[in-house]
Amino acid sequence: MARSLHEVAALISPSVGEEKARALVAETAQALGMSGERLETEQCLQVLEVIAKQPGLVGISARFAKSRFHLLNE
């Protein structure tokens, strides 16, 4: 199921705030060469995977979001 960049950002915004989360997701998607406003499930997970490599709270919140991403489809 395709999801908007904002929907992906919403997975980590409770930990880092909306503006920071949106900036992280948009920058990461762009760096991965993903254009457009919507991402397929595999692309969402790729974006979270890259953010998850960051140190500290940003990385931990992305790893947590990735581990529970499947709940969005239930």
Added chain:
Amino acid sequence: MTLKSASALAAGSVEQVIKSGVTQLDAQLGTKPEVVFAFASVAQPLGQVLAGLRQKYPRTLVVGASSAGEFSNREEMKSATSLFALGGDIEAHAALGRGLKQSPENAARAASERLPKQVAGLPEQTGVVLLDPLAGVSEESTLCLASMLGEHVRLAGGAAGDDLKLQHCRVGVNEESHEDAIVAVKLFTKHPTAVGIAHGHQPLTQPLEVTSAEGNVVHTIDGRPAWDVWREQARDAARNAGIDADRLPADKEGSFLLRFEAGLASGSAFKVRAPLSVGQNGSLNFACGIPRGTSFRIMQGDPDGQVLSARRAAEQARERLGRTVGGALVFDCICRNLILGDRFVQALGQMHDALDKAPIGGFETYGEIALDSSDFSGFHNTTSVVLAFGKE
């Protein structure tokens, strides 16, 4: 057998607290407690309280945290200890992980891997988390622990306090208690528990941006020392509350910051983050990581909003439980007490009413934890978290 709850509140020496507390618990419970939670002021050192309880209840799991205010049912005290016991149809296990600041992952793993995955005949699992917020990794630790325990384990809990000294916060299991640590408790029950959560804060300022930060330390906001900006932005609201932000003694800085916390926009709501102390060069030390680039507003709460949100958290827990409440653990931010003063007991009374007047045990925290399977964040501030157990 059914699940039974009991609560107690006592002040005085550790010996007096243990004697009075155990007498109160035994009179209500009528059976050996499976687990006793102890939330102790620094007036009663946590290690001594836990050891004293273990002497009285050698086969009972005893867990606890130092606190910043203690309450039970409709009564609140300072320099006291609050106890909450569960017995009957329940099995409890707990473990402690150390070195939280160094590695929240390793500390959470050390605690979680010593807990059983399941218990025959008790299918429902609830996690209670107690941690040292001064380690500065409260959200990180909560997310790590939640990942390790799995999405079927509902989490609730609180960050330890130290009577607003903001220097030494402890958590413990049985004879062991430490700073810079996390305690994970797993409760296995026949029927589901329920968690209610609410805060009563509103934005005070326009958005501000963290321009320099490292871990939980925010150095600058909008390019200026964080503490200078905080005082300036909250000055007028503080004056209305009778606080002179420009002449704050050092021992009042913590309580000032706990009244005016940071709100991170998340959807239509605000996730609140507490600065706990002023650091070097005007930096602020938070209870969890605050990345550079974070946009936030300084928040404030009025007394009526604080009473209302406490009741809302209790009503939510009762509604989600879907049956009569048998007992509840309440983790309530110290900021509510700072804002409400003498009206704090009014908020407690409203919670007690909403929870069917069941036994309540809890403490005033430096942070609250609530994470259900659909949540993507678990650490909160300025919030009331209510963990309700059914009367079965």
